[in-house]
Amino acid sequence: MNLTLWIAAGLLALVALGGGISKTFVRKEKLEKRVASGWVKDVSPGFVRALGVLELLAAVGLILPAVVDIAPVLVPVTAVCMVLLMAGAVITHVRYHDGTKVVVVVSIYLVLAAFIGWGRFGPEAFTG
Template sequence: MNLALWIAAGLLAAVALTGGISKTFVPKEKLAAVHGGGWTEDAGVGFVKTLGLFELLAVLGLILPVVVDIAPVLVPVTAVCWVLLMVGAMVTHGRRGESKFVALNLTYLALAAFIAWGRFGPESFTG
């Protein structure tokens, strides 16, 4: 179970890193032109960059607290925050009729929920 949770955290961190870098450092116009990036047309630059920063923080929150052994409870807290972020992403893509992206966000949500459940519960770092 611990290995599965680490794999899930690693996968989610990779997703967050990719999304975070693109939203933070790629111009909004370029993001809007990419498949699945059309939602950025309706969002302000600051909002998109803030989402990118949240995703970059999620990378740190999923891995770093355990590695440095400081506040490991932040791992499942970060996973819960990711669940909330994915709910917002699913609503946004759903409103745009982008069902493929809703399904993809649901997959990421499920990974985050698994991490939150596992790290708050049976494989807690504090136990």
């Protein structure tokens, strides 16, 4: 179970890192042209950048606290925050009619984050 949670956290961290980098460093005009990014035109560049920074922090928070064994409780806390972020993403993609495929993929990320939160708060917590 511990290995499964590490793999899930690693995969979700990679997803968050990719999304965070693009939202933080790619210009808003370029992001608007991507598939399933219709919502970008309705928000400010600062909001997009803030989401990107949150995703970058999530990528770090899912892995680093456990690896360095400093405040490892931040891993499940980060996972719960990712659940909230992904719930907002699901709602946004449904609202903008971005398609079933996008909604399903984001929902999988949500379930993955919930699994990590459940597993690290519960049966495979980092407490000794």
